[in-house]
Amino acid sequence: MNQYLKSLWLTETVRLIEKDGARFDDDEANRxxxxxxxxxxxxxxxxxxxxSEQHGxxxxxxxxxxxxxxxxxILFIIALFTGAGLAFSALANNPVNLYWALLCLLGFHFVTLCLWLISCIFLPNESGSFFIHLWLWLAKKIAKKSTASQVLPAFITVFNKQLRWLIGLIVNLLWSVILFSALIVLVALLSTKNYSFEWQTTLLSADAVITITHFLGELPTMLGFSLPDNDTIRASEQAMVNGEIRSAWAVWLLGIFIVYGVAIRLILFxxxxxxxxxxxxxxxLSIQYPQYQLLINELDIAPIKYIVDQDGSSDTLLCDQNKQIVKTSANTALVAIDIEPNWSPPNHINFLGFLNSNEQRKAVLDFLQQHPANKLLIAIDTDRSPDRGIINLIQLLAVKAADCRIWFINQGRQLNNWQESLSKLKIVLADTSWLLDEGDNAKRN
Structure with missing residues (x-):
């Protein structure tokens, strides 16, 4: 299965989970x-x-x-032993009753083949095969209990129209393994032991047996397998010890088994x-589901509103509800987290704004997602404690810049806690000179 199909499968899994329960916290994913x-x-x-990556x-x-x-x-191994068992059961007695041997080799194969064909025509999306039920049962036993329960229903939904072919692929592959295994054992037994062959019947006459033998052997004969003549067939009502007769019946038996057993399953596979x-x-992806329809507007690319500075020197961005203006021409940027709005950022710094409200944070994160900065400096007031929400916001900001550093604007009460938290994040400290270096170079160029 290629990566695109796996992604479709995960997409449907997410939809089913959100349909049955609460919606995921998806702001960053949507961004x-x-x-x-x-x-x-x-x-x-x-x-x-x-x-899917975030929630396992x-x-x-x-x-x-x-x-x-x-x-x-496991089923493959079981199929190998099952095929060997069919061959041993067919040649369990010596002399071998020809038609009883055929029934042992091909009887269950034909019954299951008919059932699969009927289910494929009338119940195309149902797994009516014993192999499929056994396979799913084993998969559920092997899979961990913590595995999301919507994974399998999502698979069925995505591959709904193709399930009949997947079921047929698995069923016919396993039957091909069974019959190939039986064929190998048959050839090995017939090559290493002397078997005599006979036919026995109470209801049928010898002429009827001759007709059935010719009917079954007609197609294998076209493919090069020999067919016993009428005299040989009549004489075989009792086991014959003649080597040529035994060889003729062995080839006839193998020909029928290969053509009506192995070849059919291999072609179907x-x-x-x-x-x-x-x-x-x-x-x-089928987007007609209500859950996908709700995402259409949310995942649509929102237009970015630009205005021009009064001196016409550079483009600027109107980015949040307070209508703060953000310059976008530089590759460096400064943001302030949980700092009072009366704080004045240094001049000649590309200041994206204060991240004090959800709206402000969303606006700046959306902007950085579309316009990543080479250098991003995050201003922190160390009088405020480094709670989980601020740490998560710093992590989100850090991945949207090639290089991200922290600037402590003061030596506050929570300085030690901030230093400990940043050591875990592996983000180093800097000041505005780190940004001004690149800005000055840009001006000189």
Whole structure:
């Protein structure tokens, strides 16, 4: 499964979780999603990818994929032993009853094939196969209990129209393994032991047996397998010890098993695999769900309003509800967190504004998302304590600049706490000279 399909799967997982419960805290995810190029579907997928990383949904998806692969490997091993068991049961007696051997080898195969075809036609999205139920049961047992419960329903929703081909791919692959395993054991037994063959019947005549034998062997004969003649068939009502007769019946048995067993399952496996692969290429995000409709306006790129300074020297940005003007021509910027509005920032500094309210913080974060600064200096009043909200805001600001540093505007009561908190964040201290150096160089250039 490619990364795009995994992202669609995670997007649907996020939608189901938000549908059943409360909506995620998605301000930062929406902000990052709005910054990417592409249509609304790409932004919704980007938002879900960010939320999945934050809330462990991506890990849940990986655990599901791991458990699915491990459970399939277990089924693969079971299929190998099942095929060997079919071969041993078919040749359990010597002489071998030909039609009883065919029933052992192909009987359950044909029954399950008919059931799969019926379910594929009339119940295309239902997993009616025993293998599928066993696979899902094993996957749930292997997956951790902490895995999000919406992961599997989200997968079914995303791949709804392609489920019949996925089910067919898995079922026919496992049956191909069973029949290939049986074929290998059959060839090994027939090559290393002497078997005599006979047919026995109470209701059918010898002529009826001849007709059935020719009917079953007609297609294998076209592919190069030999067919016993009528005299040999009549004589085989009792086991014959003639080597040529035994060889003819062994080749007939193998031919029927290969054509009506192995070849059918292999062809169906390849067909379902191609339908699944090409079908997945046409899967896209369906935005008709109400949860996606609500995101359309939120993830739409908001127009940035520019005005011109009175001297016409540079563009400026009207960025928040207080209509503070922010210069955007420089690659350096200063912001102030929880500082009184009467504080005056130094002159000749590209001051983005005070981050004292949610509206101000959102405006500056949105702006930095679209216009990352090379250098970002964060002014801090150390009389205020470094609570979790401020620390989270600093972390958000730090990722939106190539280099971010902290400026303590005073030596306040909480200075030691701030120094301890910043040591954990690994953000160094600086003052406005750090910004002015680059600004002066820009002026000289």
């Amino acid at each position: 990052q999603a709005r910054s990417i190029k592409g249509d609304i579907s790409a932004r919704i997928i980007k938002r879900a990818d960010i939320l 949904l991506k890990k849940s998806q990986q655990e599901w994929l791991h458990s699915a692969k491990l459970s399939f490997f 390849i067909f379902c695999g191609m339908k699944w692969r090409f079908g997945c290429q046409n899967i896209s």
